[in-house]
Amino acid sequence: MSAEEKRRGRPRDEQADGRILDAALEVLLENGYDRFSIDTVAAMAGVAKTTLYRRWPTKDHVIVAVVAKMQDEVPVVDTGDLRADLVGYLTEIAAGLNRMRKAARSKEASDRSAGLVAEIAAAAARHPDIGAAVGQLFARRNTLPISLIHRARERGDLPQDVDPEALFDQLAGALYYRLLITGNPIGPAYVRTLVGTALSGISPTLPVKRTTS
Amino acid sequence: MSAEEKRRGRPRDEQADGRILDAALEVLLENGYDRFSIDTVAAMAGVAKTTLYRRWPTKDHVIVAVVAKMQDEVPVVDTGDLRADLVGYLTEIAAGLNRMRKAARSKEASDRSAGLVAEIAAAAARHPDIGAAVGQLFARRNTLPISLIHRARERGDLPQDVDPEALFDQLAGALYYRLLITGNPIGPAYVRTLVGTALSGISPTLPVKRTTS
Amino acid sequence: MSAEEKRRGRPRDEQADGRILDAALEVLLENGYDRFSIDTVAAMAGVAKTTLYRRWPTKDHVIVAVVAKMQDEVPVVDTGDLRADLVGYLTEIAAGLNRMRKAARSKEASDRSAGLVAEIAAAAARHPDIGAAVGQLFARRNTLPISLIHRARERGDLPQDVDPEALFDQLAGALYYRLLITGNPIGPAYVRTLVGTALSGISPTLPVKRTTS
């Protein structure tokens, strides 16, 4: 009845997981995705390759695990000012992405690239399970901001024909599009422009305006 | 005056380029990105590996070349109905992306993934020159639809505070975001919702509607 | 006390060595030194190239290993008749060398050449370790015949100012010189002449002669 089956044999070294992921993260930050090899990670973690493969079936899985752990919670605040809240949230995201760029290749290509994200996407493409995991990861992550938009619409700050999820896709997507595809920078100015454009004419610029109307 | 430098030595076999890219495309469609090997391509093209490497320094470069060639022109029509035009354009893009999914891994992962696009992004991250090339490729490709938005704004169909490029990023980005990150489908319904949300309240739904009201 | 180190990790497949060297020998005899490729050998031995390279760091090392294994023991008999014993020993050596000629290139150049021996010498020149190994190999091989000469001198059959090692160098060297440099044949007649010249006036031709005088 209990979900806890009695395990026989030597129990897994629980610390190993941590050491492996730590080492993997370090290698990732140091060497970038290429030059990231399982052998290196295992050696650096002081762990046998078998131990590593017992936990994650594939190099790709390890990477995704690292990134998932690295995913810091992005705080969502609901001040009632949708515009400001979105700018704040997206700014955090952009900062996170720009931080990841560093992981790509230390010096050379760090600027024009987002190696890790791309590799994650590629991994998601290669392995259905990773795809599902990544999908859920982002679904969870996006729940809060999407509900933020939901509430704004219910509040009447957005027209009814606005689809909250689609709106969020637009905002987040624009960032990723620039990161992965066009390589254009995603600085604070761009984030403001982006939100401004997305909410143009459908959301009050300032709470002041509301009182005016 | 002539930009033509005096060529010395045996000229390159210009047909080879074509044969190589054709072979590469075939391998890509057949086997997907993994299982895409330079040796195979060279053999299939009836070309020595050195010949291939004389033209493209890296497997990644070959792939990008293939995809660049594969990039069919997406037609942009300006009927004056921005909403309809954008829906049309994005539908084509979505179709193209869905077509690429097939290239990922034939059977296994074709559905949940956009391997090729992700790999291109990864390649762009790995090699600065590829990053630049991809960036330019998309910049060129996006010129027309962006200017479409520009004209709509000049026509007064869009508020002045709309940034055409940002608006385009939102639309295209949403598609790529779903393709690469969340894995959500990008069907015709989604495209309509997307454009509807993006233009909500800032663009007339149809010229007809205006006369009706 | 025990020379046996603790072995860790998966032990080497000891049979692999044999299979590799067998395959290598076969390729060598079949195709000669050129057209001897590591890939072929590995494939023929049913072994991954990495396995092969784990044991021998270089194509040259593999070849030397093959030849070393191929080195059949040349028997040395000490009948008390130095002249006859040397003729016998050198005849065996000459036969062995002539056998190796075959390994050079089957048809074309087999006759005029001792490809393999030359390649070994070249390999010894390229890699210091191979040089050392070959040196030791021959040192070991030559111990017996040299001590044969030693004993003859102690017996009084040779003057004291004869250096056994130098004498051996002369005899063996003459064979290799003809094989490698001048290309002159080394048949039984030559061997007799050679020993005759080397021992001329310093060693009794036949035990009969001694009784005569």
Added chain:
Amino acid sequence: MSAEEKRRGRPRDEQADGRILDAALEVLLENGYDRFSIDTVAAMAGVAKTTLYRRWPTKDHVIVAVVAKMQDEVPVVDTGDLRADLVGYLTEIAAGLNRMRKAARSKEASDRSAGLVAEIAAAAARHPDIGAAVGQLFARRNTLPISLIHRARERGDLPQDVDPEALFDQLAGALYYRLLITGNPIGPAYVRTLVGTALSGISPTLPVKRTTS
């Protein structure tokens, strides 16, 4: 009628031969046999590869040509003292060989090796024509010292059962044997021991001769 056919078209650049061989020699001395590539030589000689191949059909042929040119004449003096004359001659040869060791690999292996000689031998084994050429080269080179021995025998300084050619093979062979096979050094001391052993008991040491006469 005349053996001189009228040549048509552009005459060969006669200086090219020299420049090529000079460059080849330099590369050989600088880089050793490995790292000696036709492309390098051609580039260094300021000559097209075609030009080079019009003169020598093979890399091996070029090398042999270089060495043949490098072969300085070794003077043979006949003072009537065979022992001294042979020591002198062999000393020169040994010096030449030791000089060649340098050509092998600058620093690393120069000491323990005679790359060039071995490569020549290998080349002779690979190409029958090179074999013949090398054979003749050495035959010519060895004529004088062999006739030196001949004269000594006619003079009565050597027994009749000494084969001059075989005796020479012994002496020269010993040097090459050490150079190529055992790797033992061939210094002046060895040369004296060698000649002493070869002539032991069959040739007067010289002071003896004086008293006899």
Added chain:
DNA sequence: CGATAAGCGAGACGGTACGTCCAGTCTTCCA
């Protein structure tokens, strides 16, 4: 307490591709 089971470190193994190197040949234009 010994048997059984699993985890672990170490490292060999099969397999696959990579990108490089070089020999020799071929093609073009120029002298």
Added chain:
DNA sequence: TGGAAGACTGGACGTACCGTCTCGCTTATCG
């Protein structure tokens, strides 16, 4: 016809990883 330049075929090289395997050893629970 020769030469310079350089592209081309063909073949091998040695390397790098991945993911699996095989040892001997350690650590747990079960009977």
